[in-house]
Amino acid sequence: MTTQVTLTKTPNAQVTQLDAMVIGAGVAGLYQLHKLREMGMNVRGYEAGTGVGGTWYWNRYPGARFDSQAEIYQYWFSEELYKSWQPSERFPAQPETERWLNHVADRLDLKKDIQFSTRISSAHYNEDAGRWTVTTDTGETIDTQFLIACCGMLSAPLKDRFPGQDSFHGEIHHTGLWPKEGVDFKGKRVAVIGTGATGIQVIQSIAPEVGSMKVFVRTPQYIVPMKNYKYSKENWAKWGERFHELKARVRQTFAGFDYDFEAPPWADLTRQQRTDILEQHWLEGSLSLWLATFPEIFYDEEVSEEVSKFVRDKMRARLHNDPKLCDLLIPTDYGFGTHRVPLENKYLEVYLQDNVEAVDCRTAPIEEIVPEGIRTADGKIHEVDVIVLAVGFDAGSGALSRIDIRGRDGRALKQQWQEEIRTAMGLQVYGYPNLFTTGAPLAPSAALCNMTTCLQQQVDWITGCIDHALRNGKQTVEATKAFEDAWVEHHDEVASKTLVVKTDSWYMGSNVDGKPRRLLSYIGGVGNYHKRCDEIAAEGYPGFAMS
Known part of the structure; x- marks a missing residue:
C-alpha cells in the first residue's frame, strides 16, 4: 500500500x-x-x-x-x-x-x-x-x-547539566546524542560523569584505550554480571520453534520477559534455599535476579536488605575489599531493585586499574565545567581532554x-x-x-x-x-x-x-x-x-x- x-x-x-x-x-x-x-x-x-x-x-x-x-x-x-x-x-x-x-x-x-x-x-x-x-x-x-x-x-537527554559546559576546551558528549563518527579516546584524559546503566557500559568499554579516566560517582549502583554468549543458526532455529510460546509468555509476566517470580515465598524457605536461588540467578547472567527471584524485594524491607547484602558481598569481593572503593561504589542507602538494575561486564574491575580514579561527588559535588576540565566543590580542577555526560534523561x-x-x-x-x-x-x-x-x-x-x-x-x-x-x-x-x-x-x-x-x-x-x-x-x-x-x-x- x-x-x-x-x-x-x-x-x-x-x-x-x-x-x-x-x-x-x-x-x-x-x-x-x-x-x-x-x-x-x-x-x-x-x-x-x-x-x-x-x-x-x-x-x-x-x-x-x-x-x-x-x-x-x-x-x-x-x-x-x-x-x-x-x-x-x-x-x-x-x-x-x-x-x-x-x-x-x-x-x-x-x-x-x-x-x-x-x-x-x-x-x-x-x-x-x-x-x-x-x-x-x-x-x-x-x-x-x-x-x-x-x-x-x-x-x-539532560544535555545542559552543568554550568560552564560551553567553556570547555576539549570534547564533551552526551551518551544519548553520540556522534555517528564516534569519539577517539586513545591515550586521552577522559572524564565520565554518571554511573547508571549507560555510564557503566561506557566505562567498561573505553577503559582499555584511555590514557587515564576519572569517573565522577554520586549514586553507586547494584550490578549483575551479564552472561552474553554467541547465537548460532541452530540456536536461533530453536528459539524460532518457540515463537508462539514466547509471544504468549511475555504478555503475562511481571515485567514482560520470559521469566517471572516463580520461587516459593521467602518466608517458606531456609536461609540456604534462599541463597541457592540467588546464586542460581546471579550465575544466569540476566535481569532475572531482579525480576524472577523474590517479589518481596519490592515491598519487604527485611527481604530487600538480605538480597541487597547478597549483591554487596559479590561486589565487595570483586573490588578486593578495598575500603575506599567499596564505600564509593557499593550502595548502602537503598535496596537492590529499587533503582534500575544494570547488567555489566567487568565494570568493577576497571577501578582496579592504575590509570582510573573514582571521584566522590557526594562529598565534593561537581560545581562547574571550566576550560581545563571539571571543578568540584573542594576547589579541585580535574583536567581532562574529553568529558562523557552519562547523566540521563x-x-x-x-x-x-x-x-x-x-x-x-x-x-x-x-x-x-x-x-x-x-x-x-x-x-x-x-x-x-x-x-x-x-x-x-x-x-x-x-x-x-x-x-x-x-x-x-x-x-x-x-x-x-x-x-x-x-x-x-x-x-x-x-x-x-x-x-x-x-x-x-x-x-x-x-x-x-x-x-x-x-x-x-x-x-x-x-x-x-x-x-x-x-x-x-x-x-x-x-x-x-x-x-x-x-x-x-x-x-x-x-x-x-x-x-
Whole structure:
C-alpha cells in the first residue's frame, strides 16, 4: 500500500493533510505506522534522526547494548519476520540492533512513509474541527485527525547539566546524542560523569584505550554480571520453534520477559534455599535476579536488605575489599531493585586499574565545567581532554513536554505535567482528544518492562481503539476525567506499597530539578496491565469518550 499525502494550499503555506501521524521511528513508531497503514489510513511518520531506530539510533555510545535477551526483544506480529533475522549473541550491541530495526523497516517498506531529519515543534488541538495542527522545525504544517506520540521514554537527554559546559576546551558528549563518527579516546584524559546503566557500559568499554579516566560517582549502583554468549543458526532455529510460546509468555509476566517470580515465598524457605536461588540467578547472567527471584524485594524491607547484602558481598569481593572503593561504589542507602538494575561486564574491575580514579561527588559535588576540565566543590580542577555526560534523561514525560502540546481550552501539557504528571493508563491524557501515547508515564512501558513487549501491546490497543471509533462513526476519542482520576489513584495505591517510591531515582523523576514526584512506571505488573487493557477493549472502551 502507498500512502497518499494530500497538500492543501492556504494563503501562507501548504498544509499536509493526514488521517494520522506518528512521532518517532523507534520500536513503537515503526509498528504503529505499519498497523495504521494496514487499516488503510493516510498516515506518515516523523523522525528527528536521519534513520530509523529510536533509542538504537541515538544511543550509539561505546558499549551500548540492550539487556533483554534477543529472543524476546522482538516483534510478535509475524513469525516470518521473527525467523528472518539472525542475532549474533544473547544481548546484541547497538550497531546490530540498529541494523535489525532497519531490516524490519525494509521488510515492511516503511521508510517511504517516514519523514526524517524533522522535529515536531508544536501540536495544537482545533476543537471546532476535531483535528490537530502540528508544526515542525522545517516549517511544515500538518493537519491530522489522530496524533500518536511514539517519542520514547528515554529520549529527552539532560544535555545542559552543568554550568560552564560551553567553556570547555576539549570534547564533551552526551551518551544519548553520540556522534555517528564516534569519539577517539586513545591515550586521552577522559572524564565520565554518571554511573547508571549507560555510564557503566561506557566505562567498561573505553577503559582499555584511555590514557587515564576519572569517573565522577554520586549514586553507586547494584550490578549483575551479564552472561552474553554467541547465537548460532541452530540456536536461533530453536528459539524460532518457540515463537508462539514466547509471544504468549511475555504478555503475562511481571515485567514482560520470559521469566517471572516463580520461587516459593521467602518466608517458606531456609536461609540456604534462599541463597541457592540467588546464586542460581546471579550465575544466569540476566535481569532475572531482579525480576524472577523474590517479589518481596519490592515491598519487604527485611527481604530487600538480605538480597541487597547478597549483591554487596559479590561486589565487595570483586573490588578486593578495598575500603575506599567499596564505600564509593557499593550502595548502602537503598535496596537492590529499587533503582534500575544494570547488567555489566567487568565494570568493577576497571577501578582496579592504575590509570582510573573514582571521584566522590557526594562529598565534593561537581560545581562547574571550566576550560581545563571539571571543578568540584573542594576547589579541585580535574583536567581532562574529553568529558562523557552519562547523566540521563527527563524520563517518561520529557519527550512530550519538550513539544508545545495544547489541548482543549488551550491547556498546555508541559505546564500540567510541571504541576502533576497524570495520564489514563499511559495511553491518553484527559483534555487532549485523539492524542495517543506509547512509553508515557503511568504505564509499565515508561521504564519497568521489556520494551518490545509493552510498546507493541500499547500500539495494538491504540490501533484497536481508533478502529472501533471509526467503525462506529466516531471522530474523536478522549479519556474521561473520571477514568484518569481512577487510574492515577490505582497507580499511586499500588506504588505506595513498594520501596521504590522511598528511593530517589529517575524512576521517581528525582534526577530533574522541580519535576513532580510520582513513580513514572506502573508497577502492578505487565500481565495485570495487559489484562485490564484487554478488558476495556472487550467492553467497548469505557472511560474513553467517543463522539
